[in-house]
Amino acid sequence: MTDQQLRRLLSSSPEKAHRLIFDEYYNYVYTIVFNRLRSLGTPEDIDECISDVFAEIFTKYNSESSHSGNIKGFVSAIARNRSVDTFRRLNSGIKASVSLDADEAVQLSSDERIDEQAERTETAHALLDAVKSLGEPDSTIIIQKYYYGRSSEDIGDMIDMKPNTVRKRLSRALSRLRDILREDDEGR
Incomplete structure (x- = not known):
């Protein structure tokens, strides 16, 4: 499915579009997250990071978003960034607890580049x-x-x-x- 077709589906049926994105890219996201966290994270940490990735994708990728181009690159960037953030959190030994509202996505900032x-x-x-x-x-x-x-x-x-x-x-x-x-x- 092309990016334009996906945006049209997002406009008409966001749930179907989200399901399609999840089904299409779950294994891809899992591979990115698993490769980053396998040496440090538990299976629960990996699952939580994958959930965070899709939550961010669903929040930021909509029919009006300014993203243009291949959705795979968009998914890849979010998966990499989210897994790096999780790796840093786990590596620092500090367990961050963040409460998220359903409508709001929170990103933790980091001084490390x-x-x-x-x-x-x-x-x-x-x-x-x-x-x-x-x-x-x-x-x-x-x-x-x-x-x-x-x-x-x-x-x-x-x-x-x-x-x-x-x-x-x-x-x-x-x-x-x-x-x-x-x-x-x-x-x-």
């Missing part, structure tokens, strides 16, 4: 992928050293290697990692 957080996340994923590409035991050594802060002796005990060997492998692995990251950076 989404674009900066997304860039940091993308960089972290690229770095982790590069570390994993080093193979074993080098990737384990780097992760244990820099993520968990373990000493060469502790790492050596874990992977049955002498501390001196761990330090040598770490030095070589870091050199290879720099080369990999440099190649990736030049490829972009």
Whole structure:
């Protein structure tokens, strides 16, 4: 269904239009929200976020809205923004309780910029992928050293290697990692 057809349906039968949007985009919204919250949220948090997404869609997308273009992009943007807000709330350890009237949608403001957080996340994923590409035991050594802060002796005990060997492998692995990251950076 095109955006224009959906707007006409919204004018004549909002309930049918909302049902159509929900049926068409539920799995899409679920995927976006689940991917953002799976490491931190409970199934109830994910369900609540999905409900918030559709509540915002139904509130903001109407026959008179200024949005023009593909509804999938509109749905995607709301799902991403709402899941990021929920992730921040859950990550901060502060449980926000907001009472909502049926006619009013409330957005929580944040001092953190989404674009900066997304860039940091993308960089972290690229770095982790590069570390994993080093193979074993080098990737384990780097992760244990820099993520968990373990000493060469502790790492050596874990992977049955002498501390001196761990330090040598770490030095070589870091050199290879720099080369990999440099190649990736030049490829972009």
